[in-house]
Amino acid sequence: MNKIHRYTTRGFTLIEVLVSISIFSLVILSLISIQTQTLNNNNNLSNYFFASIIAENQLIKSFRPGSSVLDNIDKGTVSMVGKTWNWNKDIIPTDNPLVVKLNVNVWLSNQKDIIYSLYSYRGGE
Numbered sequence: 001m002n003k004i005h006r007y008t009t010r011g012f013t014l015i016e017v018l019v020s021i022s023i024f025s026l027v028i029l030s031l032i033s034i035q036t037q038t039l040n041n042n043n044n045l046s047n048y049f050f051a052s053i054i055a056e057n058q059l060i061k062s063f064r065p066g067s068s069v070l071d072n073i074d075k076g077t078v079s080m081v082g083k084t085w086n087w088n089k090d091i092i093p094t095d096n097p098l099v100v101k102l103n104v105n106v107w108l109s110n111q112k113d114i115i116y117s118l119y120s121y122r123g124g125e
Contacts (some may be wrong), residue, residue, distance in 0.1 A: 026051050051106040051116035054085050058104045059120055084109040098123055
């Protein structure tokens with residue numbers, strides 16, 4: 001008796017495999033993009049946090065007992081968390097001659113954009 005073999009196809013065609021690889025690649029690229037954005041946001045938030053600490057420290061120095069608004073340093077550099085930060089303090093007159101506005105700006109030394117700005121008011125001399 002002659003046996004006739006029937007070949008049945010099993011598995012995926014080449015086109016099906018290529019389509020599934022393409023879809024998988026798009027999903028992976030999307031996940032990498034999301035992860036990169038998350039890392040950038042984390043870095044920006046960290047910079048914002050440390051810049052706020054520097055600005056608050058410089059502003060607090062202006063309110064120490066016995067300190068004069070005009071005696072305080074107007075700009076400087078601080079090293080924190082392995083980065084060099086620049087700051088400046090502007091003394092701005094107000095409508096009231098007895099009060100001045102103190103404005104502190106902080107930015108990374110290798111950038112020009114201000115990361116954090118903080119202001120307060122103090123009685124002038």
